[in-house]
Amino acid sequence: CTVVNMPLTLAGVVAQRQPAGDRLCRLAAFLDPFLAANSMLSMAALSIDRWVAVVFPLSYRAKMRLRDAALMVAYTWLHALAFPAAALALSWLGFHQLYASCTLCSRRPDERLRFAVFTGAFHALSFLLSFVVLCFTYLKVLKVARFHCKRIDVITMQTLVLLVDIHPSVRERCLEEQKRRRQRATKKISTFIGTFLVCFAPYVITR
Template identity: 25%
Template sequence: MKTVDEAELCFPQLLNTSCRKTMLSPSVSLVIHLTLSSISLLTVFSNLLVIISIYHFKRLHSPTNILLLSLAVSDCLVGFLISFQIVLIDGCWYLGDIMCAIYFILDYIITTSSIGTMVLISIDRYVAICYPLRYPSKVTTERVKMCVSLFWMCSILYHCVLLRDNLQHPGRYNSCSGECVVFLDYIGGIFDLLSSFICPVTVIIILYVRVFVVVVSQARAMQSHVAAVSLQGSVKITKSEMKAAITLGVVVVVFLICTCPYFCVSLIAEDAAVSASSATFILFYFNSTLNPLIYALFYPWFRKSVKLILTLQILKPESCDTIMM
């Protein structure tokens, strides 16, 4: 029969080196399991609907939707990463040091790709709203695909190099058996914070402030006959572009709200060791669950495509040519 101390250890057979479990009551543990499992399944399923919608229906192959597709891919992968947090409910990592390093590398890659996609979305809306005549020639589907692919490849290469020591020596920085941490040196941590968060977020905020100013001025012009007359010689933004800017603005704001706590904790941390068991991770991941809900709320084409997918109408010949807008 196990002693009380042994029951509190992640690995009872390693009395001297094992980490201690986070002791939770069975009811609390069950609620957390069910909540995280539900979030994980909802995140994967809802983002798969976004991916299938944009990939299948040709009328949705616009530059902006290609960016949403990239974001949905990263969000869908986040849904799988949430399953690792389910393993960590009792504070113990049972999957080994190599899997811990791989988990963190995937997390960093997906995170950076999401932020990179947000930057591209901000640039896309900035050009569409501030330079509408140049938008069709400057922002093409092929160019957007190239930029998205470049961001993903750079993110993979960058973080494999940044975290190479954790891959070469997995578990080196664990203080006990059953812990999952990765370590970045001070310079690497600062550079990663600047390149993965501070600089991209600064660009996003600056571009969207400019977009917001233009959208507000155009909206006021539409409501004012005097302003409308004075703006006769200027280029007006279409309602669809304004609506897209507002919708994607909501996506960006929600993204910042969900991600800022995680990066703020990283910024004020005394060392560069990052643990997998953190509440800020859950909030960060939850953003991936919210994005498809925002699309469903604001985009009629997404609601229509979901209906066609769930009723299996997409299996019909030539369904890819369905008019969605």
Template identity: 60%
Template sequence: EFLSEVSIVVSAVVSCVTNLSVLLCFTQSAELRSHVPGVFVLNLSFSNILLAVINMPATFLGVRWSAKPFGDLLCRVVSFSETFITSNAMLSMAALSMDRWIAVVFPLRYSSKMRHRDALLIVAYSWLQSFTFSLTQLMMDWGAYSHTYASCTVHLDAEGESQQGAYVTFTVLFHCSSFALCLLVLCFAYLKVLRVARSHCKRIDVITVQTLLLLVDLHPSVKERCLARQKKRRQRAAKKISIFIGSFILCFSPYVITRLVELLPSVHVPRHWGIATKCLMYAKASSDPFVYCLLRHQYRKVLVSLISRIAGKDRYFLSVHSTSSMWDTTEENCPARIT
């Protein structure tokens, strides 16, 4: 369990630093704030920060002590927040994928199809759906400490066996409306984006080669380089799509499948596996800023500019401080020289 503790601490620290960096980029750049996808990115970043501040420390204490880290009331609050944050984060990812699909497939109609008002309505729906499931869980008293996951989460105590049917229905509906729905949207949107991007690349490459043929006889080596560039562009697009979908499946599917399988009365989930799936889910919160923001040129430019400004101020402060120290030393030595 030591590795689980380390994993949770690393995920919490990285998630806080990277997601706060994303928020910092938005405060420093009017251009980023003007983009519609920024609404979804901010919603996702806030969710990840809350997960890192509230749920990850609670799970860390649960793993460390092998017991409930808080009292019943606080444990219910932590469980409520986990359900809300997880659902909201998944729906934000689905919204980002749909935004990208509209931007690529309908570029001329994007500004009319996806406005800031539309983005805010989508975020409001995400909050409403997430809050509905969280409130249902709270009212049914299904938020408790689970030894299997070492955390305060959706859990049915042995005393609540009479509610087994309702609990199973709730769990299946929750994961279908969050994980399954988002996975379906991600696959549909990004595969459509990939198809259109490949079509555009092929069209551009054909035009480029035809233009070169009109201007000059193409040497075999030049033709090979053109074909290699075409292949590289297609591979880069496929790689990005696989990262978007692959990271979602890798981090969420083990946890979701485990939660569904454990509904069967004959299935017992080992504690180490439950904690491992929880750690994978937390890792998604720390990887999201890289997947959706920080590796993109616009965000990198803002971060580099900000770091340069901070470094410039530090250098200026150090130079002023060293200059003032030099003058102080000179003034102290002046009387000694005169005497």
């Protein structure tokens, strides 16, 4: 995307016209939805892997075998390829004047409804699907993290009760670390899901 699409888009914005020949423009237009969908679905696949690793640590190797991982990766690539391949067959790839870039576009007014349904389905089945998977898996991971935090907190409190001679500053530090530990997992997961939205939502909304 950085090597092909972004320089062509910059050239299109500067020149205010199609920045390359029809073949190169169609190639860039094919890569645009393919790479976007592939990136989103790959993040969703990684979140499934993390969910299995955290929630089922003892049976991770049995649940996430090489074949299972290969099937997930194959699905993300086939899913990402399906929509631009369909757009190529329907001649819906080319230079879009509004975006000043080579992307999905339809020039015929009679195809407007079909094209709207197509793009709606594409983004629902790539962005929304990935977002739902991310939320589901990371909320499960957060639940496990909080459970472990509670167990550690109980042990910490029991230790602090037993250590009657402990200095107040040490006790205070232990309680502060306990509070930070509770917030750490929530911050990490919020940052990960937030980054996904910040990176992909503008692209999906404008398209």
